[in-house]
Amino acid sequence: MSYLFPTYARWNVTPVEAKGAWLTDKSGKKYLDFTSGISVCNLGHVPDQIKEAVEKQLGLFWHTSNLFQIELQEEVAKQLTDASGLDLVFFSNSGAEANEAAIKLARKSTGRQKIITFIDSFHGRTFATMAATGQDKIKTGFGPMLETFEYVALNDWEALQKAVDEQTAAIMFEVIQGEGGINSGEAEFLQKAQKLAQDNGSLIIIDEVQTGIGRTGKPFAFQHLGLDPDIISVAKGIASGLPLGAIVGKKELAEAFSPGSHGSTFGGNPVSLSAAKATLEMIFDDSFLKQVKENGEKLASMLEAELSSVSTVKKIKGKGMMIGIELTEEAGPYVNAAREKQLLILTAGTHVLRLLPPLNVTEEEMKQAVAILTEVIKHPVRSK
Numbered sequence: 159m160s161y162l163f164p165t166y167a168r169w170n171v172t173p174v175e176a177k178g179a180w181l182t183d184k185s186g187k188k189y190l191d192f193t194s195g196i197s198v199c200n201l202g203h204v205p206d207q208i209k210e211a212v213e214k215q216l217g218l219f220w221h222t223s224n225l226f227q228i229e230l231q232e233e234v235a236k237q238l239t240d241a242s243g244l245d246l247v248f249f250s251n252s253g254a255e256a257n258e259a260a261i262k263l264a265r266k267s268t269g270r271q272k273i274i275t276f277i278d279s280f281h282g283r284t285f286a287t288m289a290a291t292g293q294d295k296i297k298t299g300f301g302p303m304l305e306t307f308e309y310v311a312l313n314d315w316e317a318l319q320k321a322v323d324e325q326t327a328a329i330m331f332e333v334i335q336g337e338g339g340i341n342s343g344e345a346e347f348l349q350k351a352q353k354l355a356q357d358n359g360s361l362i363i364i365d366e367v368q369t370g371i372g373r374t375g376k377p378f379a380f381q382h383l384g385l386d387p388d389i390i391s392v393a394k395g396i397a398s399g400l401p402l403g404a405i406v407g408k409k410e411l412a413e414a415f416s417p418g419s420h421g422s423t424f425g426g427n428p429v430s431l432s433a434a435k436a437t438l439e440m441i442f443d444d445s446f447l448k449q450v451k452e453n454g455e456k457l458a459s460m461l462e463a464e465l466s467s468v469s470t471v472k473k474i475k476g477k478g479m480m481i482g483i484e485l486t487e488e489a490g491p492y493v494n495a496a497r498e499k500q501l502l503i504l505t506a507g508t509h510v511l512r513l514l515p516p517l518n519v520t521e522e523e524m525k526q527a528v529a530i531l532t533e534v535i536k537h538p539v540r541s542k
């Protein structure tokens with residue numbers, strides 16, 4: 159029996175060790191891990207440079223509280239602001255908490271209530287971020303939601319124009335919806351949305367929790383589209399697997415987050431930050447990001463070559479190392495079949511296979527994954 163609440167439909171894989179793109183389970187089976195802990199272990203499992211940085215910090219101090227000057231917070235904040243073009247950082251422990259901070263900051267700084275989000279978005283599991291999420295299944299059974307969210311179909315310009323009014327504090331979106339199905343916001347739509355927000359005195363919040371930290375081949379996905387957000391939220395990949403989240407925002411918002419207005423005991427934990435500093439040093443590097451872009455293109459074209467003519471494959475989509483394979487059938491059984499063949503992948507939405515390999519995956523590992531996927535997708539799955 160398990161002593162855990164059954165909130166997850168867990169796989170029958172019990173990790174005992176992991177390195178790079180490979181994960182070993184209790185039975186000694188080795189899996190090729192194209193989940194990266196859901197876009198968290200972007201440098202693969204247990205990268206040496208990050209391990210060294212964490213071990214060093216473990217010997218210095220672990221936690222003091224945010225009443226102290228924490229040098230590592232300033233250093234990582236500088237890395238995040240330099241890479242994003244934004245000005246100020248607030249550290250949390252997770253993506254949901256980062257989005258909570260973004261929502262609170264947008265409401266307080268504008269003095270407005272309403273936030274527009276998108277159908278099939280995912281923003282987290284707290285009460286506000288669950289309400290922000292445009293998926294009914296996330297909200298079922300939890301009673302009345304925070305009422306200040308309004309949901310619009312992604313890329314529906316007419317609907318967005320209709321929804322934005324003088325009570326709109328912000329428009330909040332993922333550039334590519336991760337959990338919802340690897341659905342991309344169109345450049346023109348998002349640029350027009352930004353202009354609409356600016357003209358209306360509303361903010362743009364971009365949830366980069368899954369797309370950020372190099373995943374799409376740029377530090378943040380919004381940079382592919384030349385957007386100018388007021389706030390971005392990050393988490394997942396920021397510290398290679400140690401818990402950390404952050405918002406990065408414009409300096410004009412500073413007054414709304416004055417002393418005492420918001421906080422977190424663990425937010426910006428020094429051990430997590432030591433991992434973040436080393437992680438961002440490696441990932442926010444032009445030649446590293448160029449490699450991510452090239453890897454992503456290589457992987458997508460290998461998948462196209464093998465799968466585009468298969469009748470169950472609708473399309474291959476995504477950007478960089480965030481790739482979706484949209485099927486005509488439910489994706490779950492294919493994820494299970496791949497796992498039987500020791501390749502770990504995820505679903506996104508109901509019909510999409512989601513690949514989130516480590517950003518530094520090798521060409522040989524990509525070939526191995528494509529071979530397994532091709533075999534699994536070409537042979538119809540008998541769901542078990």
Ligand SMILES: *Cc1c(COP(=O)(O)O)cnc(C)c1O
Pocket residue numbers: 251252253254255257280281282283332336337365366367368369393394
């Ligand atoms: C995972 C995710 C979140 C929630 O992050 P947690 O760390 O699980 O709270 C929020 N937004 C997006 C886009 C995500 O992918």
